[in-house]
Amino acid sequence: MTDSASRRVPRNVREKPAYQRLYADLRSELEEGRFADGARMPTEAELSERYGMSRQTVRRAFQDLVAEGLVYRVPGKGTFASNFLRHGHYVRSIGAIEDLQAFAGTEMELLQRIELRSEEEIARRLELPSKVVAALVLRRLYEDAPFGLTRVFLPPELGQRLAESEALPTKGPGTVIGALESFMPGSIAGANQVITAVPVPPDVAPQIEYGAGQPCLRAERTYFDAHGTPVELAVSFYNPDRYAYRLQMRRRAT
Amino acid sequence: MTDSASRRVPRNVREKPAYQRLYADLRSELEEGRFADGARMPTEAELSERYGMSRQTVRRAFQDLVAEGLVYRVPGKGTFASNFLRHGHYVRSIGAIEDLQAFAGTEMELLQRIELRSEEEIARRLELPSKVVAALVLRRLYEDAPFGLTRVFLPPELGQRLAESEALPTKGPGTVIGALESFMPGSIAGANQVITAVPVPPDVAPQIEYGAGQPCLRAERTYFDAHGTPVELAVSFYNPDRYAYRLQMRRRAT
DNA sequence: AAGTGGTCTAGACCACCAT
DNA sequence: TGGTGGTCTAGACCACTTC
Numbered sequence: 001m002t003d004s005a006s007r008r009v010p011r012n013v014r015e016k017p018a019y020q021r022l023y024a025d026l027r028s029e030l031e032e033g034r035f036a037d038g039a040r041m042p043t044e045a046e047l048s049e050r051y052g053m054s055r056q057t058v059r060r061a062f063q064d065l066v067a068e069g070l071v072y073r074v075p076g077k078g079t080f081a082s083n084f085l086r087h088g089h090y091v092r093s094i095g096a097i098e099d100l101q102a103f104a105g106t107e108m109e110l111l112q113r114i115e116l117r118s119e120e121e122i123a124r125r126l127e128l129p130s131k132v133v134a135a136l137v138l139r140r141l142y143e144d145a146p147f148g149l150t151r152v153f154l155p156p157e158l159g160q161r162l163a164e165s166e167a168l169p170t171k172g173p174g175t176v177i178g179a180l181e182s183f184m185p186g187s188i189a190g191a192n193q194v195i196t197a198v199p200v201p202p203d204v205a206p207q208i209e210y211g212a213g214q215p216c217l218r219a220e221r222t223y224f225d226a227h228g229t230p231v232e233l234a235v236s237f238y239n240p241d242r243y244a245y246r247l248q249m250r251r252r253a254t
Numbered sequence: 255m256t257d258s259a260s261r262r263v264p265r266n267v268r269e270k271p272a273y274q275r276l277y278a279d280l281r282s283e284l285e286e287g288r289f290a291d292g293a294r295m296p297t298e299a300e301l302s303e304r305y306g307m308s309r310q311t312v313r314r315a316f317q318d319l320v321a322e323g324l325v326y327r328v329p330g331k332g333t334f335a336s337n338f339l340r341h342g343h344y345v346r347s348i349g350a351i352e353d354l355q356a357f358a359g360t361e362m363e364l365l366q367r368i369e370l371r372s373e374e375e376i377a378r379r380l381e382l383p384s385k386v387v388a389a390l391v392l393r394r395l396y397e398d399a400p401f402g403l404t405r406v407f408l409p410p411e412l413g414q415r416l417a418e419s420e421a422l423p424t425k426g427p428g429t430v431i432g433a434l435e436s437f438m439p440g441s442i443a444g445a446n447q448v449i450t451a452v453p454v455p456p457d458v459a460p461q462i463e464y465g466a467g468q469p470c471l472r473a474e475r476t477y478f479d480a481h482g483t484p485v486e487l488a489v490s491f492y493n494p495d496r497y498a499y500r501l502q503m504r505r506r507a508t
Numbered sequence: 509a510a511g512t513g514g515t516c517t518a519g520a521c522c523a524c525c526a527t
Numbered sequence: 528t529g530g531t532g533g534t535c536t537a538g539a540c541c542a543c544t545t546c
Binding site: 075 | 514
């Protein structure tokens, strides 16, 4: 007789987990400024009751909100909104891979189609057995004005597959890693990035509509799959008048 | 009579939670390369048995490892090491506040003690009611060679407290936010950062031993407390021959 | 069919904060 | 004293992978 009432409702296939639905609801409310100015959010017990889910499920939802820095919790007191949203555009996933895939509102323009080349140093850094790498060059545009040029290097086989897939348009929204992901889902697990300032190379300057020899931002990114194998190496030059590297940081989640 | 055996062992005060102990154990093993080369890690059931804890507690430990990108999990298959550790120095908390507090191996040198100044634009950005801000200037050194200069701005009261606390040495390891945290623990919850390339300002160039007008990296950071109130504004110029901004990214945790 | 990780529950005890 | 979040358990069902 411990049954029938208070039993878990089975979840349809393709339906999101309960904690993700609660997460989404709370996130919407936060974005609407519902709990601004230090007001306390509903307690776990309250939400557990209201949504008809266990306290652990509610906690799971809060975990994600805390990890994103949208909310902070004080034992014995309650849960409060972080109010980060007030300060400029809040990116959902702070400093994460997805930010690079997004580049919201920008377009890419292929300047050099994918081709095989011999590049010893690049091949070494991609941990390839030979010197042959696949290379391509593209520009990024915002409102039709170019702000960055990127040289992309891939292992030859991957370059081959990318070329065949036609996932990369000659011009349009999207990114190389976005294209890679489209036919190899989950292939990219992480990346290293090194950013520095250099005089803009002479051949790059006109492409990003920038004065010769002026300071520009240079970003070098190496993408890895889950096994730690390099998947892509990208070197970008940005016109600093049109682009700055933005990053939001937060304290580590408890 | 549901008791006595299989009952939870109560945890002493000041003792770490069980899931954190398991997390630490697994992390050590990972750092030793125990599960390298795609070997599968122990399953939840296995660890649950071995450590005498429930499966949920084991899951909690794995959650943190996944969030750090040290490990990835495949439903139906198992848990595997990410092998990110192979690629250069792995920072524990990727792109998080703690990275800025660390600046491992570097020192700071105070060039201008804290003083009150009238700075309209800065005060506005710190959301202060008046134009008065507390300002200080410091250099960062690595192996006695200066690589960056930072101008720091604080709300006047906070500057006052910092000056009185003497938490900031004239020279030595440490950072301003580290000093702030020392007498206001948990005060800093997040930060925004904007990085761009500029010609090095004439007065800054000699301080970072860099040629006049050459490209340098400019980082502007705004720190916030949990309520979203700005706590500090820092503008840094880096000698790109001696310093590059490094960042590791990873996919969002599941 | 057996094993894996993903989700979820109902209940418990704790330390801490408010009153 | 009652409410809050933090930890933990024992057990359940699921989808998916492997055999």
